[in-house]
Amino acid sequence: MILIGQYDSPFVRRVGIALRLYDLPFEHRPWSVVGDFQRLLAINPTGSVPVLVLDDGTALTESKVILDHLDSLVPENRRLWPKDRLGALRLSGFAMQLGDRMVSLFYERRLHAQVSDVLQGRRETQITATLAMLERERAAQSGAWWFGDDLTHADIAVACILRFMQDCLAGLYDPESHPALAAHSARAEALPVFQDISQPFMPPA
Numbered sequence: 001m002i003l004i005g006q007y008d009s010p011f012v013r014r015v016g017i018a019l020r021l022y023d024l025p026f027e028h029r030p031w032s033v034v035g036d037f038q039r040l041l042a043i044n045p046t047g048s049v050p051v052l053v054l055d056d057g058t059a060l061t062e063s064k065v066i067l068d069h070l071d072s073l074v075p076e077n078r079r080l081w082p083k084d085r086l087g088a089l090r091l092s093g094f095a096m097q098l099g100d101r102m103v104s105l106f107y108e109r110r111l112h113a114q115v116s117d118v119l120q121g122r123r124e125t126q127i128t129a130t131l132a133m134l135e136r137e138r139a140a141q142s143g144a145w146w147f148g149d150d151l152t153h154a155d156i157a158v159a160c161i162l163r164f165m166q167d168c169l170a171g172l173y174d175p176e177s178h179p180a181l182a183a184h185s186a187r188a189e190a191l192p193v194f195q196d197i198s199q200p201f202m203p204p205a
């Protein structure tokens with residue numbers, strides 16, 4: 001399998017971390033969505049990452065779709081879901097939507113000569129409200145991870161999003177005002193797999 005995309009993307013990173021935790025062999029091609037746009041389009045006409053190219057050439061997009069496929073490759077007891085799978089799906093959904101809003105705001109600020117105040121305000125509201133909700137909910141959990149003792153896809157999703165937030169929208173996320181999320185992030189980033197599947201943020205040129 002080939003994983004396309006850079007690990008400064010939370011979506012690519014969560015897939016890379018799952019591949020590694022599942023011990024699934026893969027080749028990583030850290031293509032840039034800007035610099036490698038043409039060859040990316042040839043594989044994924046939407047031009048986004050991650051893309052996972054399977055051994056038969058099938059190209060999968062969308063981190064959730066890719067994780068569903070990876071889950072099907074490992075025995076049930078190794079899958080990164082807790083007993084409360086619905087709860088973890090719900091949380092992953094919020095984390096990924098937060099990521100989508102962050103990407104949208106980042107591109108708005110970076111790529112538009114005239115930033116839309118309406119869109120920017122809307123995104124900032126969505127991002128801060130979701131962070132506040134996640135902080136409240138994480139603070140209510142006392143376990144090492146969100147759903148207890150074991151790391152799940154949802155924990156990975158939240159941690160990858162928080163790292164991205166600090167990298168590209170730091171002004172909207174103050175770890176000191178979000179202590180439960182900051183602790184979650186620190187615990188995850190200390191794991192060897194998070195350190196291996198990682199790269200410094202490279203803003204699109």
Ligand SMILES: N[C@@H](CCC(=O)N[C@@H](CS)C(=O)NCC(=O)O)C(=O)O
Nearest residue numbers: 009011033048049050062063064103
């Ligand atoms: N919902 C998608 C989001 C993927 C996404 O937004 N990827 C960004 C990189 S962080 C991207 O490809 N941006 C290029 C573009 O949108 O043109 C997923 O979960 O995989």
